[in-house]
Amino acid sequence: MDDPFPEGMIEDIELFFQGEDSRPPGEDLYDDVFLTNHFFPLQRQRELSLMISEARQCSPKVVYEIGADKGGGLYHWCKSLLTVSRVIACEIRGTPYRYLFEKAFPHIDFLWIEGSSYSQESLTQISEWLKGESIDVTFIDGDKANFELDFDKISPMMSHPSVVFMHDVTDPSPGAAFNRVIEKTQFQNRQIVNRIDTSLSLEREKLKVPSTSPHENWLRHWKGQSCGVGVIHLP
Secondary structure, three states: OOOOOOOOHHHHHHHOOOOOOHOOOOOOOOOHHHOOOOOOOOOOHHHHHHHHHHHHHOOOOOEEEEEOOOOOOHHHHHHHOOOEEEEHHHHEOOOOOOHHHHHOOOOOOOEEEEOOOOOOOHHHHHHHHHHHOOOOEEEEEOOOOHHHHHHHHHHEEEEEEEEEEEEEEEEHHHHHHHHHHHHHHEEEEEEEEEOOHHHHHHHHOOOOOOOOHHHHHHHHHHOOOOOEEEEEEEE
C-alpha cells in the first residue's frame, strides 16, 4: 500500500478550491494544480493534457479513476471534460477530500470507492451505482502489478466506443500489463510519452536552479523512470 496521505493535504486542497471560480472550465490542463504542496497529480503535465484531449473526443459522461491518490488528476476529469456528469473515484487509502469535490462540482454525481478496485465488493458497488449506464473513460493507476486484472474486471462495464488509459507504461510491470492487454484484445492502441517536463526539470537541476514546486521535486526524483500513458480504444 502507498504511504499515508501527507499532513496538511486537506488544508492544501481547501486553499486550492477557494480560487475555483477564477478557473474557466474545459481547459486541457490547470497548471496551478501542479504548484500546490500536496494536491498535484503524480503525472507529467503534458501527458495529462494529451490524455484529457484524447478523452474529450468520445464526449464522456461517466469517468472512472482507479488510484485517485490525492485528487489532482481527478480534478481534471471533473473540470476539463464538460460532458462529464458522473465520476467514480477509487483510492484504497480513502478519499477524505470528497466533500470538497462535491461542493465544487455539484452537477456531478460521485461514487467514492475506498477499497480494492478489483474486489467483488467494489465491482458490485459500481455495477449497482451505474444503474444500467456504462463507463466511457477509465484511468487505471492503482495497483501497478494488477493493471491487467483491473482492465479485465472493468471492461465489461464500459461503453462502446470508449477508452482506457493505463499509467506508467514506461515502467516494467504496467508496461507488460499494457502489452498483454493489447495482444489479447487487438484493440486500437497507442502510447502517450512526453518527457519534456522531466527533461526541463533535470536540466534546471543540472544547472543548480532551485526547484519551483513539490511537483518538480517529484519529477527530479524519478528522473524520467516513471510515467507514460497507454491508450486502449474499445471499439
